[in-house]
Amino acid sequence: MPDAARHQRSSVLLAFRSAVALNRLLDVLPVFEGDPRIDRWFTLVPGSRFGTDALAALDRSGARVVDFDEARGRHFDLILSTSPKGELTSLSGRARALLPHGAGFNKALADEGSPRLPSGLDPAFLLAAGEPWADLHGLGHHEQLARLTEFCPPAAARAVVVGDPTLDRMRESTGRRDTYRARLGVGGRTLLAVLTTWGPESLLVRRHGLPLELALHLPVDEYRVALVVHPNEVSARTPFDLAEQLGPALRAGLLLPAAHQEWASVLVAADAVLTDHGSTALYAAALGRTVVLDGYDGGRELLPGTPMARLLAAAPRFTGAADLPGLLRAAAPPDPSRVAADAFARPGEALPLLRAELYRLIGLPPPGTPLAPALLPDPVASRPPDRALAVRAGVDGRRVRVERFPVATDLPVHHRAAQHGAAGLTEQRGAELLWRRPGTGRWSAAGWAAHVLDELPSCRAAAALLSPGRCLLVHRRLGAFALRVPPHRADGRVARVDPAAAASAAYAWLVSRPHPAGELPVELTCAVGRSTARLELTAAGPEELDAEF
Incomplete structure (x- = not known):
């Protein structure tokens, strides 16, 4: 490496609007690991009601956080974000990169952007003055690239399929599955993860009593039930209110993992998931977990023909806690290769590909340090409600x-x-x-x-x-x-x-x-x-x- 490149310093601003967006950025951050030339900054982009929890998590970590107004007055070498919404275009950077903050683009949100366009692929957010805001769109699958080409061709011209860093991290952590299960007090039981997205069509809004029903009607020597709540829903309700609202189910043994990282540890540990239309189920299916649909009928958010819609169309339907054991015995787990082929490309390559692309944008040669996904942390220890x-x-x-x-x-x-x-x-x-x-x-x-x-x-x-x-x-x-x-x-x-x-x-x-x-x-x-x-x-x-x- 030339001396000039060895001593050159570059500033990277990680801009996020919500805890979900921040969590994805943290999964990508290892591309800069071990490089003293990179100064990492974080800023909260205003405009979302789901950002408070993310700032609190950063404060606890000791990360360098800059106020958004101050960030707008500075110039960065690279701006990295996982959401195109808000006042992102007012930030100044020599290069800009945009990544998805979930497993694809499966939803359309009625109160944001163009009607019935996938959230994340809407030209109203991807273009600034008719030109793409981002110099790089790092996508998880070729299907996403085809849809970006359909809805916003100028942005698609700058897109590269790099894979999914979160799924790579989960797959790397499957070697710790027994450890995660031991921490959760699962033993030889079936761990059922109940997945709920956010908003009016989510499982937790439509069927608030379902976690308690499952906890009270599944034998404790055969099952543990974990509720994985979308970070936006946690932010909207607050962790305190959510725990109060779920109090009876928690006393009955329901597990409630934290929104960042612990949810992924729980999916690695799980045997099956019961889900609404949130794309977290795609990660579970790609890990080979049985997927059961909670009765969601498609609503107005889920877009037909998407990987998530295809997964749910093939999933067995939940009809009640009493029928669930037989349903899980009869259900064949998804073929991970098929699910991955529909939703995730380039397995195990996300971080190396992203490192190459992001350092290209910065104008620095990438470091030669080893690169591997960080293992997921142990979930909080728990045991069955046997008092x-x-x-x-x-x-x-x-x-x-x-x-x-x-x-x-x-x-x-x-x-x-x-x-x-x-x-x-x-x-x-x-x-x-x-x-x-x-x-x-x-x-x-x-x-x-x-x-x-x-x-x-x-x-x-x-x-x-x-x-x-x-x-x-x-x-x-x-x-x-x-x-x-x-x-x-x-x-x-x-x-x-x-x-x-x-x-x-x-x-x-x-x-x-x-x-x-x-x-x-x-x-x-x-x-x-x-x-x-x-x-x-x-x-x-x-x-x-x-x-x-």
Whole structure:
């Protein structure tokens, strides 16, 4: 590299109108990583009601943010943006580049730009005084280039298909899928991501109660539900109000990932998605996830013939939480190669291609440093809502099928179970079975059980979970029992049934028998979610009764 180029400094202004636009810019930013010649500046372009959250995120990061009025008074070497709207044309730059801020151009917004033209391809925003504002349009797919050529030929003459940096980042992060699932407390459960775009046709506006319906009617040992909310909707409602509005569903175990980066980690971790017409579903489909449509009928926003419209036309229709398990079993996941061929081109090449194009515009040779997508961060740690549960139990001889739901479910149940010392007092008083994991050692297992049954007269049984494989179960009328829960081993994997679920299975079997003590010892087959365990139920001995707990 010549000395002049080595020491030349260039200023890059990243201009955004919303959190969505900023998030895409941050996915592109690694093209400048490791280059001390680049000064990075950020500015919020006025005109959108969704920009406040983005500024707050930048303030926390320590990025260099310049007020828009000040930015207009300066000249930059490169202006990089992911939205053509607002007062972008009043900024001064030697070169300008425009990228999409999502997976294509699938919507037309009635209150912005030309009627029925795709948002992002409207000449009203792409041209300034009849000429293209941007020197480069970096597109994700040749289909986008064909449509840009149809709607705005002058801009298409400056377009290059570079691929999608966000999808490349997600694909690179699939190697961390097990880590993301562990952080979310998923285990062997099915993770269902519910995707909602923003605006009046979004899932969250049309079917606000759906997240709660899913959380209350899907067994917690088989499913976790995450709600991925479009950043514009988060900004419009505010994170505080959104959490308040979703409070009952969050208490029932709904996951609510943050809008930036965490949503992508959740899609990598997910098994299936339930979606409206937002283009986030295209990323899920390209990762091979099953896509189910929430009942959206096309509305006025989704444009026919687009990749998103084709995906939804082929997706099975959601008909209710009770039907969802069968629907997911029957649905074939999308062919990633077909979906990618429709919506995403040049896989794995976005950052190298963008680096070459953007440095060409700046007039600098690109650095020789290695270039790879940044891995997505771990989502916030979570665990299922197991402090208080409603338990459905079907006893067939010595086989017991257990399904557990959040305690607020309206489904008919066999009994309610609660964690002593963790659930609320009302939940503990309403539980027939109370259980506790190992504590401080101040009790013997039998002493704790006697204390619980005396303290809460409505409780019929107490289960001291001594270890993942051993439990003392004391029934108020039937006596004390030792329960062993050996692990299930198959194909090199070790799976364990939650001992609290095993205690519910043993409790259901005991109360179904007229004289259970006369049948001991007994081996029960316990099915919970995808796991099956052989439970060994015997009369309790000193090993269980006197165990420190």
